[in-house]
Amino acid sequence: MQFTTRPEILGTFGVATSTHWIASTVGMSILEKGGTAIDAGAAMGFVLQVVEPHLCGPLGDMPALVQIAGEDAPRVVCGQGTAPAGATIEHYKAEGLDMIPGSGLLATVIPGAFGAWMLMLRDHGRLPLRDILEPAIHYARHGHPTLARVSATIEGLADFFRDEWPTSYETWLPGGSAPAPESLFCNPALADTYDRILTEAEAATGREAQIEAARRAFYEGFVAEAIDDWIKEACVMDAAGGRRKGVLTGQDMAGWQATYEDPLSVDYGDWTVWKAGMWTQGPTFLQSLRILDGSGVDQMDLNGADFVHTVAETMKLAFADREAYYGDPTHTDIPTETLLSKAYGADRQKLIGPKASFEQRPGQIDGFDLWTQEAIKRAGKDVVAGPGAGAGEPTMAHLSEKRGDTVHIDVIDRWGNMISATPSGGWLQSSPVVPGLGMPLNSRAQMFWLTEGLPTSLAPGRRPRTTLSPSMAGRDGKASLAFGTPGGDQQDQWQLILFLRLVHGGMNLQAGIDAPLFNTSHFQASFYPRATQPGHLMVEPAFGDAVIADLRARGHDLQVAEPWTVGRLTAASRDPDGLLRAAATPRLMQAYAVGR
DSSP, X not given: OOOOSSOOEEESSEEEEESSHHHHHHHHHHHHTTOOHHHHHXXXXXXXXXXXXXXXXXXXXXXXXXXXXXXXXXXXXXXXXXXXXXXXXXXXXXXXXXXXXXXXXXXXXXXXXXXXXXXXXXXHOOSOHHHHHHHHHHHHHHOEEOOHHXXXXXXXXXXXXXXXXXXXXXXXXXXXXXXXXXXXXXXXXXXXXXXXXXXXXXXXXXXXXXXXXXXXXXHTSHHHHHXXXXXXXXXXXXXXXXEEOOOOOHHHHHTOOOEXXXXXXXXXXXXXXXXXXXXXXXXXXXXXXXXXXXXTGGGSOTTSHHHHHXXXXXXXXXXXXXXXXXXXXXXXXXXXXXXXXXXXXXXXXXXXXXSOOOSOOOOOOTTOHHHHHHHHHXXXXXXXXXXXXXXXXXXXXXXXXXXXXXXXXXXXXXXXXEEEEOOXXXXXXXXXXXXXXXXXXXXXXXGSBSSTTSTTBOOTTOOOOBOXXXXXXXXXXXXXXXXXXXXXXXXXXXXXXXXXXXXXXXXXXXXXXXXXXXXXXXXXXXXXXOOOOTTEEEEOGGGOHHHHHHHHHTTOEEEEOOTTOSOOOEEEEEOTTSOXXXXXXXXXXXXXXXXX
C-alpha cells in the first residue's frame, strides 16, 4: 500500500483536477451535465481567472494538449498570442529599454487564451457556451472566498496601485482596502464583460455560431475596442521604473486566431511523451529524457542523492539548450531534430560528472555558433530589476509573500477525451486593469530579447518562448496520462521528476506527486530581470539530512525550501480498461482532484 496525503481519485465516469478546488468541482459539474473533457476544462479555465487572479486572467495565454477519443495522438492547441505589429526592437530601445519589463503595457502580446478555449469548444465541446461561462460569471458577480495569497499580493501592491494604476486600485481594493483572507471578493466589471459576450453570442443561431460570435466580440468587437481605446492614451509605470505607452492595437487582436499544431514527442522505454513545440520550454522535458536514457536512473533510489544529482545536472544541460536554440519555429529555423535525437542526448549525457556544474553549457550545433555564444554571454551578465512593480512571474511561496504562479488543468471524460492545459498571464500584477473590462493585460513579451538575430528576438508576429508546458504521455503510442504544473521555469523540472517516479518507481499518481521535489535555477530565467544562479539547487527537507548533506558534498549551491512548498503538480490518467485516476498536490493547500 502506498501512503499518501490524500487518496488517489478513482472512477469510470470522469475526473477533473486543477490548482483550485472550486475549479475542479466546476469541471466535474460540467461532466455531470454531459459535457466533454474540453467543455469541463474550459469552464475550469474561466473560473480560475476569477478565483486565482494573481495567477491567470482573461487576457492571458494558454497552450493545451488535447487527446480526442478515437484519434491516434494528441494535438497542441496554441493559445499563445504573438507580438503586436508595433513591437519592434527599434521602438523598445527608443523607449530607453535594453530589456523588456516584467509588467506594464510594453510587456504585453496579443491575448490568446480566450481564442484557444473557443477553438476547442467549437470543435470538441457539446454544451452551450452559457453552461461554460456561467460558473465564472457567478463567482465574479456574487463573490468567491479570497485566497490568503491573493489578499497578501493585493495588500503588497496597494500603494503602487493607488499611485500608478488607479483602475487596478478600484478593481482589487474596492472601498480602499485589500480583501481579507476568506472574505468574499467580487469583480462585477468582469462579470459584466462575460455577460455581454454571452448576450452578443446568443444573438446568433446554433452552438458553433454562438461560439464564433463570442470570439468575434472578444477579438474584433467591444473587448478589442476597449483595449484599443485605452492603450492609445494610457502611459503607465512598468517594472523597469518608467511610464511608457503600449503598442497593442485592436487591429492586432483582429488579425490573430488560435491554431492546432502537431506535438513534439520522444519515446522513453515503452512510453511516449508529447509536448508542445519549440515556442514553449516543453522540449526540455523531451531532451532530458534523451539525456537520461541509459544513464542508470531507472536503478536509482528515486528519493536519493544520485537521482537528484543526475536529474538536476540533466536539466541544466537541457535548459542551456533552451536558452540557445528555442523560439518560434514559424519565424526561425531551429535544429529541433538534432536537439531531440538519441545521438545528441547521448553526447550530452557524457557531460554529467560527479560534481555539480556551475557552467552554462549549451550544445554545439554546426551553423548556430552565434546563438550559443549569445546565450553564454547573457547568462554571465549581472542583472538588476528596475524599481517598478511586477517584476516577472508571481513567485513561489518560499521566495516571497506573492505566492504561486500560473494554474493547471487536467480532465478526462467517460468517452476517453483528455485535456491538459496551463493557462497563465494577465495577472493582477502584470498590467493595469483595462477600464470597463475588469481584466489586466498579459506580460508574456518579457520572454523576448532586444538583440537582433536570435530565435527569441522581439519581432512583430512572433510568439514569445513561453514557459507554459502541459504534458501527455502513454504507452503503445496513445496518450493515457495528462499532467502539468504551474511554476514558470520549474514546470518541466517538476513534471520530469513526477514522470520518472511513475515510470521507474511504480508509484500511483498521488504518491508520485507527494514525494519530495527539487529544482534548479542554474540557467537563465525566463522572467524579468532574467537572472541566473549558477550551481543552484532547491530541495524540500523531506529528502532527509543525509541526502541533503550528500548533495552539498557534490558541490551544489543548496537551498532547502520550507516543507511542502515546491511544486503544484496535478495529473489524471486512464487505464486500458477504462479506470480513471486523478491526483493533485497538497502543497499550498489549494489543488484538488475530483471524480467518480
